Amino acid sequence: MRDLPSGSELLALARDVLLQELMPQLPPEVHLDARLIANSMAIAQREALAGGTPEQGILADLERLYGDASNGRPGLLSRLAHDLRVGAFGSSEQRERDARRILWRLTIAKLRSANPRFLNANGLS
Amino acid sequence: MAATGLPRSEPAARAALARFFAATSGADAVKITGLTPLRGGAIQENWAVDAEFSGGAVAGEQRLVLRTAAPTGVAASLSRLEEFAVLKAAFAAGVTVPEPLWASDDLAIIGKPFFVMRRIEGTAAAHRITRDPTLDPALPAIAERLGGELARIHTIRPPRAGLAFLVSYEKVGPAQQITAFRAYLDRHPMPRPVLEWGIRWLEQHPPPQIEPVLCHHDFRTGNYMLNGTAVTGILDWEFAGWGDPHEDIGWFCSKGWRFARLDREAGGISERGPFYRGYESESRQSVDPARVFFWELLASVRWAVIALQQSDRYMIAGERNLDLALTGRRATECELEILMLLDAGGAPHDA
Numbered sequence: 001m002r003d004l005p006s007g008s009e010l011l012a013l014a015r016d017v018l019l020q021e022l023m024p025q026l027p028p029e030v031h032l033d034a035r036l037i038a039n040s041m042a043i044a045q046r047e048a049l050a051g052g053t054p055e056q057g058i059l060a061d062l063e064r065l066y067g068d069a070s071n072g073r074p075g076l077l078s079r080l081a082h083d084l085r086v087g088a089f090g091s092s093e094q095r096e097r098d099a100r101r102i103l104w105r106l107t108i109a110k111l112r113s114a115n116p117r118f119l120n121a122n123g124l125s
Numbered sequence: 126m127a128a129t130g131l132p133r134s135e136p137a138a139r140a141a142l143a144r145f146f147a148a149t150s151g152a153d154a155v156k157i158t159g160l161t162p163l164r165g166g167a168i169q170e171n172w173a174v175d176a177e178f179s180g181g182a183v184a185g186e187q188r189l190v191l192r193t194a195a196p197t198g199v200a201a202s203l204s205r206l207e208e209f210a211v212l213k214a215a216f217a218a219g220v221t222v223p224e225p226l227w228a229s230d231d232l233a234i235i236g237k238p239f240f241v242m243r244r245i246e247g248t249a250a251a252h253r254i255t256r257d258p259t260l261d262p263a264l265p266a267i268a269e270r271l272g273g274e275l276a277r278i279h280t281i282r283p284p285r286a287g288l289a290f291l292v293s294y295e296k297v298g299p300a301q302q303i304t305a306f307r308a309y310l311d312r313h314p315m316p317r318p319v320l321e322w323g324i325r326w327l328e329q330h331p332p333p334q335i336e337p338v339l340c341h342h343d344f345r346t347g348n349y350m351l352n353g354t355a356v357t358g359i360l361d362w363e364f365a366g367w368g369d370p371h372e373d374i375g376w377f378c379s380k381g382w383r384f385a386r387l388d389r390e391a392g393g394i395s396e397r398g399p400f401y402r403g404y405e406s407e408s409r410q411s412v413d414p415a416r417v418f419f420w421e422l423l424a425s426v427r428w429a430v431i432a433l434q435q436s437d438r439y440m441i442a443g444e445r446n447l448d449l450a451l452t453g454r455r456a457t458e459c460e461l462e463i464l465m466l467l468d469a470g471g472a473p474h475d476a
Binding site: 036082103 | 329450473
């Protein structure tokens with residue numbers, strides 16, 4: 001049990017103080033650094049809010065792709081990367097489609113934390 | 126000077142630079158009146174140098190830039206003396222660049238090799254260029270001008286005695302780049318299946334051989350200087366080398382370099398039309414959309430790998446730099462673009 005406000009709430013508040021209150025008082029030559037700090041805080045906040053849910057969903061997809069031969073979750077993403085390198089899904093349109101679906105889900109999940117604005121600018125959310 | 130820091134102390138560097146400037150310019154004496162680090166350039170350090178020359182080839186007050194290596198660099202970049210030679214070739218070919226003046230690898234001057242060029246006016250700030258509404262009416266003409274500049278760069282072709290240090294195209298073509306991408310991914314701690322998928326496509330769809338030209342290899346918004354609406358210089362030649370001319374066109378147009386305006390496909394500043402028109406008009410060669418597609422996809426893979434390498438400088442080399450650390454996150458933006466380019470069906474509804 002953790003005390004409130006939560007870590008992600010504190011991060012959001014601290015970021016707001018940095019951008020709204022401190023930034024106007026900082027010399028222009030350090031504004032870029034301040035924005036990088038604010039960006040880092042936003043990523044950390046979004047990752048804290050998302051928790052492990054996106055990762056679990058991707059791993060479940062990978063288990064479905066590889067079925068009984070998956071031998072557990074560790075290494076499944078590496079296996080997918082290897083299979084894509086060697087074109088292992090070329091003989092099955094369905095498996096290739098399933099693999100591609102995982103790539104989309106993985107990428108969109110990462111961008112929801114790292115850069116949701118970029119996702120939106122590309123018509124995704 | 127402490128943050129980035131020349132290896133020699135500032136007074137010693139100023140005195141040695143003044144002697145070097147006098148000797149190379151034929152001046153009776155040179156006084157360094159300003160030496161200030163310029164922001165930007167994760168791989169190189171740039172210093173604004175103000176100097177008063179008494180006599181010689183450049184008598185009077187001069188505003189210069191000294192360019193030298195940052196503490197940690199990227200293995201693929203040219204040495205400063207090599208970059209200086211490329212800049213001289215571009216200047217001679219009529220490309221709009223800061224005039225290259227002198228170079229030295231004498232470590233007794235500032236402690237590391239460097240070259241000196243004239244300082245040009247303007248901004249290279251990509252976010253400002255792509256966001257500033259007052260620039261909008263002029264941007265198509267700027268894109269056309271940049272197409273012409275790129276075509277002039279591509280008039281430089283091998284063999285060139287002064288550029289003999291550049292690796293032959295046979296060793297840096299698409300197949301070799303693919304091998305290098307995979308070798309990097311094999312060393313990287315996290316699997317990157319989207320990059321693997323993109324690289325596989327590149328491997329399966331190589332463009333037909335072409336006569337190589339000098340490619341800038343980082344020709345993009347952020348690497349040209351605008352003074353108002355005038356293009357005052359193409360910057361940052363550290364990755365130049367022989368390549369397919371479409372390599373530079375694909376790099377300029379790739380989504381990673383559109384900054385605030387993803388919808389403006391030519392460098393975030395215009396549609397492709399004006400940029401291509403400027404290139405075709407100057408080069409009298411047609412831009413081949415299929416070749417551009419190949420190189421644009423490769424650009425997304427390359428930028429992703431560079432982003433991860435920048436992050437490695439924090440993660441592995443221990444360089445304490447937030448900008449570099451955050452750059453690694455941008456690899457996923459490139460991966461989204463790879464998916465959008467290669468999967469016409471788009472994202473699944475439940476993604």
